[in-house]
Amino acid sequence: MSDRIVDAKVIVTCPGRNFVTLKLTTADGVTGLGDATLNGRELAVATYLQEYVCPLLLGRDPAQINDTWQYLYRGAYWRRGPVTMASIAAVDMALWDIKAKTAGMPLYQLLGGRARDGVTVYGHANGRDIPEVLDEVAAFLERGYKAVRVQVGIPGLGAVYGVSKDRTFYEPATGTDRPEETRWSTEAYLHFVPQLFAAVRDRFGFDFHLLHDAHHRLTPTEAAKFGKRIEEYDLFWLEDPTPAEAQDAFRIIKQHTTTPIAVGEVFNTIWDCHQLISERLIDFIRVTPVHAGGVSHVKRIVEFADLYGVRSGFHGATDMSPVCMAAAIHLDMSIANFGLQEYMHHTEETNAVFRHAYYFADGCLHPGDEPGLGVTLDEELAATFPYRRAYLPVNRLLDGTMFHW
Structure with a gap:
């Protein structure tokens, strides 16, 4: 047997x-x-x-x-x-x-072997204002990063997605009894964020990839106008410009701007991105193994995407454990249409519970050579960190209307 x-x-x-x-x-x-x-x-x-x-x-x-x-x-x-x-x-x-x-x-050997020397990653530079963001970008570039995502606080808004109190570790799920509520103004955002891109390019030039996440908060028309306005700053991608439930909405964006579009961290199956990919309405697909059916199904999605010139850009925030991070890296190493990998550092406590073989060097993640995923779980140590309920925030417009977080 x-x-x-x-x-x-x-x-x-x-x-x-x-x-x-x-x-x-x-x-x-x-x-x-x-x-x-x-x-x-x-x-x-x-x-x-x-x-x-x-x-x-x-x-x-x-x-x-x-x-x-x-x-x-x-x-x-x-x-x-x-x-x-x-x-x-x-x-x-x-x-x-x-x-x-x-x-x-x-694992990457079973998936077809090494297709590249390392997995290029991007870091998250954020700050309450533009000078803080510029300092963070400088720090990432000094550490060898070749790609950086930038998010900034918006004048007049108390809290903004992607801007953390802790510059190293970003964890949005904080509310234990009720979700944290934030307020939002699209008009203020659209007016201010291009100033951030201009400041970044003015100080650091164009020798690295620049990214930004709109976090589903724009209408297709707003996203089209925004994407066209920021073309001069040569973003590697604009992430989640509008909610993706209506996939044909991305056609409006693509008709008006050449700014590349990345979508997909909340997608669960190939059907969530079928139209976006087959009609070339996006440039990068951001599914992740933990949310989209594991290694098998994500491999199917990116191979389908390859037929239409769409590249990978897997989600890699701290809401996936080092187990999923390792799975993503092994896929990144083996697929033909790799684009970029998101990489957010886990805490020392997390890394102690999930000991892993992957490591960062010269702007890239490397999977290591241990058999399998290369991750070991310390169950005794894990037991000393009991579950604590935590909610993601919710978002309202300035007049109190519920909106996309």
Whole structure:
């Protein structure tokens, strides 16, 4: 009889922020880890895994990754959605971790081998005002980064997405009893942010990639006008300019600007981005293994995107654990249409719980050569960081109307 899964364990820990991890163990004693973290709704996924998925995994052959994926996706009948897809993602990552460990090689080798020397990443430079942002950009460039995302506080607004109190670690999920509420003015944003881009290019020039996230807050017309206005600053991409539920809205943006568009960190399946990719309405697809069905499904998405000249730009914020970060890096190393990888530092506590082989050098992440994903979970240490409920913020316009966060 071939090897079988004999244990499936869900581990919830909060070393600075909440993470949900699936640990699978085979009869041969090989373990695999998968990330199932859904920021602000972690226990929904933990329960889905514990009550409905883990019992189905016991006795299954860990080598049958594709069959297990379809079994959990098609077999549930209720398909897609963030909770279901994060759960499937955790199983898929863990099974790929086991397969690569059994083969005695890092995962990227099983995915086709090395396609580049390293994974170019971008850092997050943010500040309350333009001078603070410029100082942060300088710090990233001095550390060897080749790409930097910039976000700035807007005069008259108390809190703005992407601007953190802690310059090193950005964690938006903070409210424990109720979500934090922020106020927003699109008019103030559109007036001020181009001044930031001008200041960055004036001080640092054009020898690095410059990025910015609008965080779904513009209408298609506003995004088209904004993208055209900032073309002279040569952004590598403008991220999430407008909500992506209406995919044909991006046609309006593309008809008016050549500023590249990146979308997809909240997407769960290939169907969420099918039209955007096939009609070339975006330039970068930002899905991540934890939210979009694991290594197997993200690989399918980026291979589909490659047919239309759309490149990868995987989400890499701290709402994915080092397990998912490792999975993303292994995919980045192996795919043909790699674009850029987001990289936000985890806290020292998180890195102690999730010891990992990947490392940063010369503006790139490198996966290391350990078999599998190259991540080890310290369960005893994880147990010392109990779950703490935390909500993502909500956003209102200045008149109190609920708006996109």
